[in-house]
Amino acid sequence: MRLKLSNLSMAEIMARLHAMNGRGITHLDLSKCNFGQSAYAELEALFNRIKAMGITHLDLRLNHLGQKPGPELIALFNILKEAGITYLDLSFNALDQRPMAELSGLFAVLKDLGIIHLKLDANGLGERTNPELITLFQALKGAPTTHLGLSTNEFYRKTGAELADLLAILNDLGIRHLDFSFNDLGKKPVSDLITLFKAVSVTLITELNLSFNDLGQKKRFELALLSDTLKKSAITRLHLRSNGLGERPGDVLASMFRSFKDSLVTDLDLRSNELGHKNGGELSLMFSAFKDSPMARFNLADNAFWMRPGDQLAALLNAMKDSQIIELDLSNNGLHRKTVAEWVTMFAALKGSPITHLKLRFNKLGEKTGAELATILAALTDTSLTHLDLSCNELNQKTAVELATLFSALQGTELIHLDLNFNGFDTKTAQELRLIFNALPAHIATIALSLQEFTQMNNEQRQAIQSRFPRAEQLILVDNEDGRALNPALSLSDANVYQALGFVGLAPPSLVNQASFFVARNSTRFNREEGELPDEIKASILKFKLRG
Template identity: 35%
Template structure:
């Protein structure tokens, strides 16, 4: 569940009370973007955030709060409040961090070291303006930090850097322990095909398993160029590839077959095709396309609203290759998260309504569902096997 939260000029005691009300409410995502942090002192913000501990909140959105305009000491204090809070996903998009020096950014990132935060979103902070050496130094800070996912969308990395500089930067990321790398909307496609291939070669055996390349400018590359680029991923160690928002609708079915066919024996098993308006293709074209997707691709991701708005025949064309909920993940356009039909009856019904097959519920799921929907004293919960306890928590969020 999701909760939008603004602080602005509101009384701190009331805000703290609201945070406390979230405990055991089932709310896991707290959205505090553009919430008026500049009207609060660092101490007031810390008083609010320190109440997140044991609240059940795992995703915290602090984007667009002008945090970069605060002193470095303020930011260290604020981020320090998240240590062991239970927050694992932190969104710092659009916070003017480009205004900080390298030394300041290192101190700020150090505040997140071993804090429990594993996913960090630094999108649209225009850090691409820093030199390659500066970025290398900054990324080196992430080593042994516990952060495994970094989102670098909209930092204009590729446009402002040479191939050699990009390779130097990626080398620093390889050594940082990052496994999920989001490089969307960084003008990558403005590089030539040989340059992109050279860049992707750097990712081989890097420990990075999830690569996000969502970039509408890929439409400017020919099918042959894109196929050549994607074939570079073979034996790279990358298993999850995100091609969402790449405007693939602009390619013909014949071109798309060439592009996706390049992933055969690449090691990629999960492919995100969401928000590419593939619903603009006919049912016959979609049958051709999805039949051509290599069989080593075990699951694809698709936008929920895309599938809800296309015709029955088009959905059935997709289902010829991916007929059940285990092999097609539907992405909610509002949260950006995949539906979870295993743990949510609402999500399961959405899949059924769209004509997807559902696996029978496991004994663990049934136990978790019924226990989660009954009031269970904390002491009783603590005595449950860890597998069942974790499953119950999934149903409660």
């Protein structure tokens, strides 16, 4: 369970923590509480309380911790040894204000906390000399940290050779997921970027975030060289969000995308790159470049595709038919502006496509009439879609009869899962909810709804939905505050939430499942010990790893 206590005084925080003791709080948000001005005794009491509560995720962003003397910071974080914290966010704390000796001491303490995901965004690390940075990160050697956030640290100040040295150290530490976003790398000469990317290619980093780096300003041959350099890397997930790529000609982007053919990248994030400014011919050329690439998941959210006519959007989808893309995200593209005829043309292009998962979140579909939505969804007949995400679309604007009609239109589709999270269903009466959800075809086996909305409903409202989806595994509750779907089969606290909301016959997760899930989610930390576990546990761990 997550508890947010941002912008509170120390007295308020301690009172709330006392009141919530024993409630199973695991995620604690203490951002923007100005701890830099708090007395050490107050912070000591707070950190002891945090340790006693069993917090695993601790958010200390924007607290001016850099104003505290180094010895106090070291003593405070020493308290958290063996506390079980695996996620720690120290972003935006002006840690660059501390002398090197103090920072090194702090990092040495962080090494022993058991942290897997460490965020150090916006702490002025790019202003440190390279020998200082190497000394700092070497202090983390031996930590189980695999996820590291270094966003917004002005690393554009470093030369390519200096960045390469930094990458070598991070690889030696065991970093496999690196956030290098918001570092103005587009300002760097292409020679420096090639040196950096060559350094990436010899690491074991599998996820790299280069979002918000203005890489779109690089010239034709520069972009091709940069993407080509990544071919030999271990990267499977690449984030290029908000890099102004839409400003480059379509053939330049096609050449860049074509280089992914020989890479290991299966998950590409191109959100917010203004690709909707490209014409249909350019879009077709660009996305046909993914033919024969291993790309499976493609995020094209927030690209203003509403600017393109339906036939041009259909050309985009047609271009993906020869790819291996199975998941496509078109969220937040203003698609409510498209006519019904344009929607039908677009969805017709999905026939014969490998795409099975389609996300249409935040497209204001609730502004369409009920009849229009029914016609649009009926156009998914004869496609291969099995999972459709319609969350955050203001569907509560439609009447119960309209919603029942549009859900009935899914009868001829292959859908087995429908995501309806955050659509205001808590505003509907129990009678309306029964009509709405009973209209869903029998082949839709699971749905997703907002935990917050489901909790706001009364028993009659919840029972109306449960009359169609009675079992916990059929109704996935999404905690929008925590950004995750609950899984009562694996988590005892999640199982308790489901039980409190009226789900009966819910078996608690087995000890094997809980232990296997924990080890699978912390696989890097336990790789060496995994071979010594019993065969039953090892088989179960493998099952959860394959689930992702």
